[in-house]
Amino acid sequence: MSEHPLPDAGLLALSRDFREALRHSIYLVRRLDADGELSAAQLSTLKMLLDSSEGSAEARGEANGVRVGEIARNLGVKVPSATEQIIKLERAGLVRREADPADSRAVRVKLTAEGHAAVESANTRRNAVMAGILGSLSDAERQALAAAIPVIGKINETLQP
Amino acid sequence: MSEHPLPDAGLLALSRDFREALRHSIYLVRRLDADGELSAAQLSTLKMLLDSSEGSAEARGEANGVRVGEIARNLGVKVPSATEQIIKLERAGLVRREADPADSRAVRVKLTAEGHAAVESANTRRNAVMAGILGSLSDAERQALAAAIPVIGKINETLQP
DNA sequence: CCTAACTGTTAGGCTCCCTAAGTATGAGTG
DNA sequence: CACTCATACTTAGGGAGCCTAACAGTTAGG
Numbered sequence: 001m002s003e004h005p006l007p008d009a010g011l012l013a014l015s016r017d018f019r020e021a022l023r024h025s026i027y028l029v030r031r032l033d034a035d036g037e038l039s040a041a042q043l044s045t046l047k048m049l050l051d052s053s054e055g056s057a058e059a060r061g062e063a064n065g066v067r068v069g070e071i072a073r074n075l076g077v078k079v080p081s082a083t084e085q086i087i088k089l090e091r092a093g094l095v096r097r098e099a100d101p102a103d104s105r106a107v108r109v110k111l112t113a114e115g116h117a118a119v120e121s122a123n124t125r126r127n128a129v130m131a132g133i134l135g136s137l138s139d140a141e142r143q144a145l146a147a148a149i150p151v152i153g154k155i156n157e158t159l160q161p
Numbered sequence: 162m163s164e165h166p167l168p169d170a171g172l173l174a175l176s177r178d179f180r181e182a183l184r185h186s187i188y189l190v191r192r193l194d195a196d197g198e199l200s201a202a203q204l205s206t207l208k209m210l211l212d213s214s215e216g217s218a219e220a221r222g223e224a225n226g227v228r229v230g231e232i233a234r235n236l237g238v239k240v241p242s243a244t245e246q247i248i249k250l251e252r253a254g255l256v257r258r259e260a261d262p263a264d265s266r267a268v269r270v271k272l273t274a275e276g277h278a279a280v281e282s283a284n285t286r287r288n289a290v291m292a293g294i295l296g297s298l299s300d301a302e303r304q305a306l307a308a309a310i311p312v313i314g315k316i317n318e319t320l321q322p
Numbered sequence: 323c324c325t326a327a328c329t330g331t332t333a334g335g336c337t338c339c340c341t342a343a344g345t346a347t348g349a350g351t352g
Numbered sequence: 353c354a355c356t357c358a359t360a361c362t363t364a365g366g367g368a369g370c371c372t373a374a375c376a377g378t379t380a381g382g
Binding site: 011012014015016017018019020021022023024025026027028029030031032040044075076077123126127128130131133134135136137141142144145146147148149151152153154155156158 | 172173175176177178179180181182183184185186187188189190191192193201205208236237238284287288289291292294295296297298302303305306307308309310312313314315316317319
């Protein structure tokens with residue numbers, strides 16, 4: 001009990017409230033995704049591939065693909081879990097697996113055209129639902145939310161080993 | 162595409178960023194819970210029972226318990242899912258199920274002393290982990306987070322039918 | 323070489339959630 | 353009072369997602 005610097009009451013209260021908010025948000029995200037044909041986990045995977053292809057590939061005209069281990073790390077899951085999702089996405093025609101020319105152990109996962117379209121459309125739909133919710137907030141509330149998002153992002157990065 | 166009031170670009174961007182933050186936060190919550198003996202779903206259930214017993218029961222000296230349907234609604238899951246969790250918790254000795262004297266169809270779920278202790282301890286431990294993370298933020302960042310928490314709470318309530 | 327390290331996949335198992343169907347009780351109506 | 357309908361929960365069966373352990377192939381270092 002005394003190994004930590006003993007956080008003060010305010011910090012603990014903030015921790016409690018933030019945890020509570022996140023706990024409920026999990027159910028919110030579930031509902032947001034409930035309608036679409038892409039599950040949350042699969043959308044996350046596709047989104048990650050999309051983001052990575054935007055960074056480097058478009059400049060060079062050809063996507064490299066992302067390695068399975070990298071996907072797993074980015075998603076915060078173990079490699080077998082990533083493999084499972086990738087196989088499902090491959091069966092659905094949304095991604096393609098190719099051998100890495102430089103390292104035959106590695107696998108390069110790439111979005112197909114269908115995958116690209118699917119992630120864009122799913123994102124658009126979910127964003128619209130969320131926008132509907134956020135639209136009912138006051139300007140001040142939206143501003144408070146916007147100010148906190150980078151902080152939440154920073155917190156999330158903390159647990160990324 | 163034109164059935165909604167067509168939210169402006171800022172609102173859509175906020176929606177996107179917030180969704181992204183929540184998506185990652187799910188993994189954060191998972192890790193926060195990874196160590197303890199109580200799963201996130203079970204802790205949520207116990208927490209709900211704890212909260213409800215604090216409100217009314219302590220004043221009257223005796224807890225009423227919470228009905229299964231109410232637990233399900235509060236947790237955002239279907240009734241059978243709540244039943245499942247409750248049965249597990251009962252087997253673990255953390256809750257007790259009793260017939261409602263006024264309505265024999267209904268079941269009243271109550272925390273046992275062990276359940277009370279378990280939820281308190283699990284919460285304390287997770288809060289400490291979270292406090293460790295939040296402690297590394299700047300004052301301004303913590304303030305931004307604190308300001309947004311009630312807003313997130315409000316958003317979560319939106320999807321509570 | 324030949325062993326050690328690394329990248330993925332497979333196998334098996336767990337939790338959590340859902341829908342559909344079943345049981346039992348309560349409430350309204352002729 | 354009986355009949356019907358609604359309500360409250362449980363049971364049964366199944367799917368998604370994650371995990372660990374064990375395996376196979378590839379690469380790299382001694």
